Amino acid sequence: MNKSVNTLRALLFCFFVSIYIPAATANTGFYFSLAPAMVEIDTENASTRPTLADLRLGYEFDIHQLELSIMSSLSDDSLNQLVIDVPSVNSVFYRYLPYKDTSVKIHLILGVSKVEVESSYPNVPVTQETFDGVSFGAGFQESFTSIPQLKLKLDYIRLYNGDNLNIDLLSLGVSYAF
Amino acid sequence: MHFKSIFILLKISIFVLLSACGDADKEANLVNLHTAASQDIVSINFPADTTESILSINSEFDFILQGVKSNNTDTVNIINDVVWSLSENALSTIDQKGHLVASSTAELITLTAQFGHLTESLELKISDAKFDEVIELNKDSFNIDMCLSKDIKPVARYIDRDGFDEIRPVDSNIINTITWLIRNQEDNSSSKRAYVNTVANQASLQTLEAGNIIIQASALSVYTGIMKTSADFNQSVGNAINSIKVCNSSDTDLNTCNVSSAHIEKDKSISVISVANYQAPDGTNFNKNISQNSKWGLDNTVNAGIDLSNDLQSLIVTGKTESTSAILSVACGEITQSISGIDITKGVTLNSTVSCGTNINCLDKSSNITIDKLSVSSFSVRANDIDLVDNTSETFSTRPDEISLQVTANYSNSTSAVITLDDELIYNITLGDGTVIEDKLDSKGVYNVLGSGSARIVLDYRTEEFTVLLDIP
Numbered sequence: 001m002n003k004s005v006n007t008l009r010a011l012l013f014c015f016f017v018s019i020y021i022p023a024a025t026a027n028t029g030f031y032f033s034l035a036p037a038m039v040e041i042d043t044e045n046a047s048t049r050p051t052l053a054d055l056r057l058g059y060e061f062d063i064h065q066l067e068l069s070i071m072s073s074l075s076d077d078s079l080n081q082l083v084i085d086v087p088s089v090n091s092v093f094y095r096y097l098p099y100k101d102t103s104v105k106i107h108l109i110l111g112v113s114k115v116e117v118e119s120s121y122p123n124v125p126v127t128q129e130t131f132d133g134v135s136f137g138a139g140f141q142e143s144f145t146s147i148p149q150l151k152l153k154l155d156y157i158r159l160y161n162g163d164n165l166n167i168d169l170l171s172l173g174v175s176y177a178f
Numbered sequence: 179m180h181f182k183s184i185f186i187l188l189k190i191s192i193f194v195l196l197s198a199c200g201d202a203d204k205e206a207n208l209v210n211l212h213t214a215a216s217q218d219i220v221s222i223n224f225p226a227d228t229t230e231s232i233l234s235i236n237s238e239f240d241f242i243l244q245g246v247k248s249n250n251t252d253t254v255n256i257i258n259d260v261v262w263s264l265s266e267n268a269l270s271t272i273d274q275k276g277h278l279v280a281s282s283t284a285e286l287i288t289l290t291a292q293f294g295h296l297t298e299s300l301e302l303k304i305s306d307a308k309f310d311e312v313i314e315l316n317k318d319s320f321n322i323d324m325c326l327s328k329d330i331k332p333v334a335r336y337i338d339r340d341g342f343d344e345i346r347p348v349d350s351n352i353i354n355t356i357t358w359l360i361r362n363q364e365d366n367s368s369s370k371r372a373y374v375n376t377v378a379n380q381a382s383l384q385t386l387e388a389g390n391i392i393i394q395a396s397a398l399s400v401y402t403g404i405m406k407t408s409a410d411f412n413q414s415v416g417n418a419i420n421s422i423k424v425c426n427s428s429d430t431d432l433n434t435c436n437v438s439s440a441h442i443e444k445d446k447s448i449s450v451i452s453v454a455n456y457q458a459p460d461g462t463n464f465n466k467n468i469s470q471n472s473k474w475g476l477d478n479t480v481n482a483g484i485d486l487s488n489d490l491q492s493l494i495v496t497g498k499t500e501s502t503s504a505i506l507s508v509a510c511g512e513i514t515q516s517i518s519g520i521d522i523t524k525g526v527t528l529n530s531t532v533s534c535g536t537n538i539n540c541l542d543k544s545s546n547i548t549i550d551k552l553s554v555s556s557f558s559v560r561a562n563d564i565d566l567v568d569n570t571s572e573t574f575s576t577r578p579d580e581i582s583l584q585v586t587a588n589y590s591n592s593t594s595a596v597i598t599l600d601d602e603l604i605y606n607i608t609l610g611d612g613t614v615i616e617d618k619l620d621s622k623g624v625y626n627v628l629g630s631g632s633a634r635i636v637l638d639y640r641t642e643e644f645t646v647l648l649d650i651p
Contacts, residue, residue: 041208041212043208043209043212043213044209044213045209045212045213045216045259046212046213046215046216047212048212079212079215079216080215080216080218080248081215081218081220081248082211082212082214082215117208119207119208119211121211121214121215121220121295122220122248123220123221124211124295127207129204129207129208131204131205162201162202162205163201163202163205164202164205164206164209165205165208165209165212
């Protein structure tokens with residue numbers, strides 16, 4: 001219940017920030033990004049960190065971005081005999097740029113995600129489970145001076161905020177604006 | 179135009195998103211797998227040697243859950259993250275450490291332990307059968323060498339309301355009521371070779387000397403209402419001990435530790451242990467802290483003192499008279515000194531050296547203890563009733579004819595003493611000697627003032643220094 005309240009607070013924070021910070025003119029158009037990403041499945045007693053390829057298609061207008069993220073497994077992770085893989089993550093993110101004029105662009109991220117998790121352990125059948133829900137986080141972007149359309153980006157997003165486990169995403173890659 | 183649409187979209191999205199919350203049930207499988215994997219456990223069980231399936235009413239029992247590692251060989255007792263429960267409507271209770279308190283009436287219940295995704299259950303009978311007498315010293319026979327401890331689980335006969343025997347380990351209520359009688363086999367005399375100690379509902383056999391003994395358990399039969407003494411339980415205490423030595427209680431490597439001599443300041447203490455090297459039945463050697471079952475001695479109780487710690491796991495040696503020494507001795511086995519008047523359950527300490535003599539079933543060792551003078555932690559110094567600070571100049575308002583120092587030593591044991599005239603205190607004028615001040619004849623710590631200027635006097639006592647700085651007008 002507390003986590004749900006915290007999620008609500010985070011969402012409201014993002015929402016009100018997006019309302020009260022004045023808009024500015026900016027680029028408009030489509031972009032895509034590609035990044036290796038690490039997903040951390042965190043429980044009270046232990047955590048595992050499989051990796052994924054993170055592909056996103058987005059549309060940027062003014063200080064807003066809407067993007068569709070499709071991730072697929074690069075490698076699983078093991079904790080002793082427990083093997084955890086994340087075959088896919090599908091998300092829709094809204095990104096808001098509150099401080100446009102700074103050199104490093106900070107984005108507030110809000111969205112929904114669907115995370116597939118596959119687990120195997122001795123004497124236990126292989127299980128595939130789906131965790132979906134609200135996602136929120138923050139991102140950083142910086143353009144290359146020689147190629148302004150090309151940006152280096154770093155995102156940290158809580159894909160799933162559960163009662164007893166959380167699923168976080170850390171991705172570092174590049175995006176290209178058309 | 180765009181903004182308005184976006185904000186409407188956002189508001190709708192937020193309401194939709196807020197409906198998505200964490201679901202503990204859905205997360206359970208993944209959380210449980212991580213819990214089991216964090217300790218590399220693939221199966222669990224209640225180990226037979228530490229599990230009871232019949233418990234007396236009103237008794238207590240600590241259950242242990244054992245985990246089997248993924249190599250299917252190693253086992254470990256699982257302490258954390260076990261969920262313990264009893265069947266619905268059970269009158270008995272269990273906490274999350276596996277401590278069960280049996281109900282006051284008989285019942286059949288199911289004990290369940292869950293660790294991660296693994297679950298193990300046990301059918302438990304809470305029995306109102308009444309204790310009659312102890313019939314075995316331990317569930318299984320065992321070997322033990324001198325100066326060691328061995329947890330035992332005595333087995334008793336209980337008799338139920340239909341008159342049928344119920345043979346099972348003594349419960350937590352009865353175990354604390356048993357009086358243990360131990361005799362030497364060869365002459366039936368009261369034995370100092372061993373005793374049985376019961377702490378926290380766990381009985382353990384403590385051995386001090388090698389030899390054959392007879393153990394009996396005497397306790398009130400709840401069934402008959404009369405005291406009953408058990409049959410003789412024969413037990414042998416071996417002597418497979420290779421060596422004995424003294425170590426500091428803080429030593430972690432019992433293989434290399436050794437204290438052949440030690441220094442203690444007066445009124446200060448050190449904590450030592452006795453360590454024995456044994457030969458196990460499989461031929462390997464191992465070291466063990468045997469302080470509790472050793473015999474300790476000190477040749478001079480004026481110079482130093484010894485006391486076993488409250489848990490008997492170490493010996494506290496305290497310095498009494500400075501600049502003296504004492505010999506600490508320790509032995510395992512039958513010593514030449516008499517211990518007839520000593521309660522061996524509280525440990526054996528003698529006001530004399532302990533030694534084995536020619537007894538082959540005994541090993542001894544000694545350490546020389548030097549009692550040093552107290553060290554000084556600080557000084558309090560006054561000059562003509564003015565408090566001085568070390569190496570900090572103090573100015574007199576008027577020029578005195580003479581300056582008298584009063585020096586107090588603050589010792590490391592939190593005591594203090596005026597040492598102005600102590601022979602160990604050395605005064606040394608290092609500035610202004612002969613021009614500002616000079617020693618007053620036959621008056622230690624007193625100086626004649628000769629003129630204005632700065633004077634410096636260095637005080638040296640037991641390697642500690644204090645610098646007196648004076649500005650004289």
